[in-house]
Amino acid sequence: MAKAPARQKDVVDLLVEQHKEIKELFTRVANARGMQKRALFDNLVRLLAVHETAEEEVVHPMARREIANGDRVVNARLREEGRAKRDLAELYDLGVDHVDFDKKLAALSESVIEHADREEKEEFPQLRRRISADQLRKMAGAVRTAQAAAPTRPHPMIGESAMANLLAGPPLAMIDRIQDAVRGWRESGRRR
Helix, strand or coil: CCCCCCCCCCHHHHHHHHHHHHHHHHHHHHHCCHHHHHHHHHHHHHHHHHHHHHHHHHHHHHHHHHCCCHHHHHHHHHHHHHHHHHHHHHHHHHCCCCCCHHHHHHHHHHHHHHHHHHHHHHHHHHHHHHCCHHHHHHHHHHHHHHHHCCCCCCCHHHCCCHHHHHHHHHHHHHHHHHHHHHHHHHHHHHCC
16 A cells, blocks of 8 residues: 655644744753753754744745734734844853853743744644645745745844845844854864
Protein backbone atom coordinates (compact mmCIF):
# COMPACT_ATOMS: atom_id res chain seq x y z
CA MET A 1 0.00 0.00 0.00
CA ALA A 2 1.43 3.35 -1.03
CA LYS A 3 1.97 5.91 1.68
CA ALA A 4 0.08 9.19 1.24
CA PRO A 5 2.40 12.15 0.63
CA ALA A 6 3.09 14.27 3.68
CA ARG A 7 1.27 17.56 3.81
CA GLN A 8 3.60 20.43 2.97
CA LYS A 9 4.14 22.84 5.88
CA ASP A 10 2.11 25.98 5.76
CA VAL A 11 2.87 29.27 7.48
CA VAL A 12 0.97 28.33 10.63
CA ASP A 13 2.86 25.03 10.94
CA LEU A 14 6.16 26.86 10.48
CA LEU A 15 5.43 29.58 13.04
CA VAL A 16 4.05 27.18 15.66
CA GLU A 17 7.17 25.04 15.23
CA GLN A 18 9.30 28.16 15.79
CA HIS A 19 7.25 29.08 18.86
CA LYS A 20 8.10 25.65 20.33
CA GLU A 21 11.78 26.17 19.52
CA ILE A 22 11.71 29.62 21.16
CA LYS A 23 10.10 28.23 24.32
CA GLU A 24 12.71 25.47 24.48
CA LEU A 25 15.55 27.96 24.00
CA PHE A 26 14.28 30.13 26.85
CA THR A 27 14.45 27.10 29.15
CA ARG A 28 17.88 26.07 27.91
CA VAL A 29 19.30 29.59 28.34
CA ALA A 30 17.86 29.84 31.85
CA ASN A 31 19.55 26.57 32.84
CA ALA A 32 22.92 27.12 31.15
CA ARG A 33 26.09 28.74 32.43
CA GLY A 34 29.16 30.43 30.99
CA MET A 35 29.94 30.18 27.27
CA GLN A 36 27.09 27.75 26.71
CA LYS A 37 24.65 30.32 28.11
CA ARG A 38 26.09 32.99 25.79
CA ALA A 39 25.85 30.72 22.74
CA LEU A 40 22.28 29.66 23.53
CA PHE A 41 21.23 33.24 24.21
CA ASP A 42 22.74 34.34 20.89
CA ASN A 43 20.68 31.61 19.18
CA LEU A 44 17.55 32.80 20.99
CA VAL A 45 18.17 36.43 20.03
CA ARG A 46 18.68 35.48 16.39
CA LEU A 47 15.57 33.29 16.26
CA LEU A 48 13.35 35.89 17.95
CA ALA A 49 14.64 38.69 15.71
CA VAL A 50 14.11 36.87 12.42
CA HIS A 51 10.82 35.32 13.56
CA GLU A 52 9.23 38.62 14.55
CA THR A 53 10.53 40.43 11.47
CA ALA A 54 8.97 37.82 9.18
CA GLU A 55 5.67 37.94 11.06
CA GLU A 56 5.64 41.73 10.74
CA GLU A 57 6.44 41.62 7.01
CA VAL A 58 4.30 38.67 5.88
CA VAL A 59 1.82 37.35 8.43
CA HIS A 60 0.42 40.39 10.20
CA PRO A 61 -0.36 42.34 7.00
CA MET A 62 -2.33 39.35 5.69
CA ALA A 63 -4.08 38.89 9.03
CA ARG A 64 -4.95 42.58 9.15
CA ARG A 65 -6.73 42.24 5.78
CA GLU A 66 -8.26 38.79 6.13
CA ILE A 67 -9.27 37.94 9.69
CA ALA A 68 -12.17 39.21 11.75
CA ASN A 69 -11.12 42.25 13.80
CA GLY A 70 -7.79 42.13 11.98
CA ASP A 71 -6.72 45.64 12.95
CA ARG A 72 -7.42 45.05 16.64
CA VAL A 73 -5.73 41.65 16.73
CA VAL A 74 -2.66 42.73 14.76
CA ASN A 75 -2.22 46.03 16.61
CA ALA A 76 -2.22 44.17 19.93
CA ARG A 77 0.38 41.69 18.63
CA LEU A 78 2.55 44.55 17.29
CA ARG A 79 2.50 46.30 20.67
CA GLU A 80 3.61 43.07 22.33
CA GLU A 81 6.35 42.59 19.76
CA GLY A 82 7.55 46.16 20.27
CA ARG A 83 7.86 45.63 24.02
CA ALA A 84 9.62 42.32 23.47
CA LYS A 85 12.12 43.92 21.07
CA ARG A 86 12.95 46.64 23.58
CA ASP A 87 13.30 44.11 26.41
CA LEU A 88 15.39 41.77 24.27
CA ALA A 89 17.68 44.61 23.16
CA GLU A 90 18.12 45.63 26.82
CA LEU A 91 18.91 42.04 27.78
CA TYR A 92 21.36 41.73 24.89
CA ASP A 93 23.14 44.88 26.04
CA LEU A 94 23.24 43.63 29.66
CA GLY A 95 24.90 40.37 28.74
CA VAL A 96 24.42 36.93 30.24
CA ASP A 97 26.81 37.59 33.14
CA HIS A 98 24.89 40.60 34.49
CA VAL A 99 23.34 40.11 37.93
CA ASP A 100 19.84 41.00 36.60
CA PHE A 101 20.04 38.86 33.46
CA ASP A 102 18.19 35.78 34.73
CA LYS A 103 15.37 37.80 36.31
CA LYS A 104 14.89 39.86 33.13
CA LEU A 105 15.15 36.74 30.97
CA ALA A 106 12.34 35.10 32.99
CA ALA A 107 10.11 38.16 32.54
CA LEU A 108 10.83 38.28 28.80
CA SER A 109 10.18 34.56 28.49
CA GLU A 110 6.79 34.92 30.14
CA SER A 111 5.72 37.81 27.90
CA VAL A 112 6.99 36.17 24.69
CA ILE A 113 5.24 32.89 25.51
CA GLU A 114 1.98 34.75 26.26
CA HIS A 115 2.38 36.58 22.94
CA ALA A 116 2.92 33.30 21.05
CA ASP A 117 -0.10 31.74 22.76
CA ARG A 118 -2.27 34.70 21.72
CA GLU A 119 -1.10 34.39 18.11
CA GLU A 120 -1.88 30.67 18.17
CA LYS A 121 -5.38 31.26 19.61
CA GLU A 122 -6.49 34.54 18.01
CA GLU A 123 -4.62 34.93 14.74
CA PHE A 124 -3.48 31.57 13.36
CA PRO A 125 -6.81 29.67 13.47
CA GLN A 126 -8.49 32.49 11.57
CA LEU A 127 -5.71 32.49 8.96
CA ARG A 128 -6.33 28.76 8.44
CA ARG A 129 -10.10 29.32 8.07
CA ARG A 130 -9.94 32.34 5.79
CA ILE A 131 -6.94 31.71 3.54
CA SER A 132 -6.54 28.82 1.14
CA ALA A 133 -4.13 26.00 1.97
CA ASP A 134 -2.13 26.84 -1.14
CA GLN A 135 -1.78 30.49 -0.11
CA LEU A 136 -0.75 29.45 3.43
CA ARG A 137 1.99 27.24 1.95
CA LYS A 138 3.17 30.15 -0.21
CA MET A 139 3.21 32.37 2.87
CA ALA A 140 5.54 29.84 4.56
CA GLY A 141 7.97 30.35 1.68
CA ALA A 142 7.66 34.12 2.02
CA VAL A 143 8.34 33.85 5.78
CA ARG A 144 11.48 31.76 5.13
CA THR A 145 12.69 34.33 2.60
CA ALA A 146 11.99 37.22 4.98
CA GLN A 147 13.83 35.42 7.77
CA ALA A 148 16.87 34.85 5.54
CA ALA A 149 17.16 38.60 4.98
CA ALA A 150 16.10 39.75 8.46
CA PRO A 151 18.30 41.40 11.07
CA THR A 152 19.69 38.93 13.60
CA ARG A 153 19.19 41.21 16.59
CA PRO A 154 16.28 43.37 17.73
CA HIS A 155 16.26 46.95 16.50
CA PRO A 156 13.37 48.54 18.40
CA MET A 157 14.04 51.95 16.89
CA ILE A 158 12.75 50.86 13.46
CA GLY A 159 9.29 49.96 14.74
CA GLU A 160 7.04 47.01 14.02
CA SER A 161 5.57 47.81 10.61
CA ALA A 162 6.14 45.78 7.47
CA MET A 163 7.34 48.90 5.64
CA ALA A 164 9.87 49.81 8.33
CA ASN A 165 11.22 46.26 8.27
CA LEU A 166 11.43 46.21 4.48
CA LEU A 167 13.27 49.53 4.34
CA ALA A 168 15.61 49.26 7.33
CA GLY A 169 15.82 45.49 7.70
CA PRO A 170 18.24 44.56 4.88
CA PRO A 171 20.97 47.08 5.79
CA LEU A 172 20.62 46.21 9.49
CA ALA A 173 20.71 42.50 8.64
CA MET A 174 23.99 42.95 6.80
CA ILE A 175 25.51 44.86 9.72
CA ASP A 176 24.21 42.26 12.21
CA ARG A 177 25.64 39.38 10.20
CA ILE A 178 29.05 41.06 9.98
CA GLN A 179 29.02 41.69 13.73
CA ASP A 180 27.93 38.08 14.34
CA ALA A 181 30.82 36.80 12.21
CA VAL A 182 33.37 39.02 13.99
CA ARG A 183 32.03 37.98 17.40
CA GLY A 184 32.20 34.32 16.39
CA TRP A 185 35.77 34.74 15.19
CA ARG A 186 36.78 36.50 18.42
CA GLU A 187 35.06 33.89 20.59
CA SER A 188 36.73 31.04 18.70
CA GLY A 189 40.14 32.67 19.33
CA ARG A 190 39.46 32.83 23.08
CA ARG A 191 38.67 29.11 23.31
CA ARG A 192 42.07 28.02 21.97
